[in-house]
Amino acid sequence: MHDDGPPISVRERQLRIVEAVLFSSPEPLSLSEILPYVGEGADLPSLIEDLRNQYAPRGINLVRRGDGWAFRTAEDLGFLLRRQEEETRPLSxxxxxxxxxxxxxxxxxxxxxxxxxxxxxxxxxxxxxxxxxxxxxxxxxxxxxxxxxxxxxxxxxxxxxxxxxxxxxxxxxxxxxxxxxxxxxxxxxxxxxxxxxxxxxxxxxxxxxxxxxxx
Known part of the structure; x- marks a missing residue:
């Protein structure tokens, strides 16, 4: 018999959903944009804070950008990773x-x-x-x-x-x-x-x- 392990709690599932939604978005997302994925009643500020703390020591961090949230390379590791981008004309x-x-x-x-x-x-x-x-x-x-x-x-x-x-x-x-x-x-x-x-x-x-x- 296959053992799928213990069931996860509602909060753990919500954390996974928020993590997946943010990870898949190239642009920062506001709480109102995330809410439909986890459903009304979810404590999004608390979920975001939990994720932020979980990722704080890792190579990518959950950061705030204005009213939105996004996963970005940890600031101290940014010099190691240079995303390949199309050459653009530098600003005058x-x-x-x-x-x-x-x-x-x-x-x-x-x-x-x-x-x-x-x-x-x-x-x-x-x-x-x-x-x-x-x-x-x-x-x-x-x-x-x-x-x-x-x-x-x-x-x-x-x-x-x-x-x-x-x-x-x-x-x-x-x-x-x-x-x-x-x-x-x-x-x-x-x-x-x-x-x-x-x-x-x-x-x-x-x-x-x-x-x-x-x-």
Whole structure:
């Protein structure tokens, strides 16, 4: 007679389901996206915490990326593993500076980006950052002309291994990494980025905004 071993508990089964769902997803998943797989009533925060602790000493860790969770190579082993990726055109200095300004000043408009940099944002720079999945259109500023406001995405957090925007490096670190140049004003201060829903000075995007080019 074949012995299948002792039956697993409901919680053990839920842990296995959450583990499988996260492992099979290339993108971070939010709790609301995981819940349908385990069913209503499951204590997802507790299940996630258990998995996080279980994987903490292993070669892959369960990490938070914004509102989502994902398995990623342990930070101290990342240098050993280099995923084969298609060669992509490196971001220009202008694109890197624009990305850094959006990250720290979001929600921000194109005109506000240009004010910080002191130069115009070249055609296609914002489009490039949105195509990379790092920047998104958030809404429209409640000012004349209703300019589009921009912010970063969870894909930005995932790519740069950040749990949240509060983990962004300081000004000196940004300059050291080449993300900001000496051309920026010496008095520039790094503010705490706004990470949330639309602010009081923002309106939702118009229905046809999804199809427009970056302003």
């Amino acid at each position: 200095r202008a694109a890197l500076e624009t990305l850094a300004i959006i990250a720290y000043h979001q929600p921000t408009t194109r005109a506000e980006i240009e004010e910080v940099r002191g130069v115009a944002v070249g055609k296609g720079t914002l489009d490039l950052l949105m195509e990379a999945g790092w920047v998104r259109m958030r809404g429209r500023r409640r000012t004349p002309g209703r300019p589009v406001t921009y912010g970063t995405t969870d894909g930005f957090l995932d790519h740069f291994s950040l749990e949240s925007l509060t983990d962004l490096p300081g000004l000196d670190e940004l300059k050291g990494a080449g993300l900001l140049s000496s051309r920026l004003p010496a008095s520039l201060q790094i503010p705490l980025p706004f990470d949330g829903d639309l602010r009081e000075d923002e309106d939702p995007l118009d229905p046809d905004d999804a199809g427009v080019d970056a302003e």
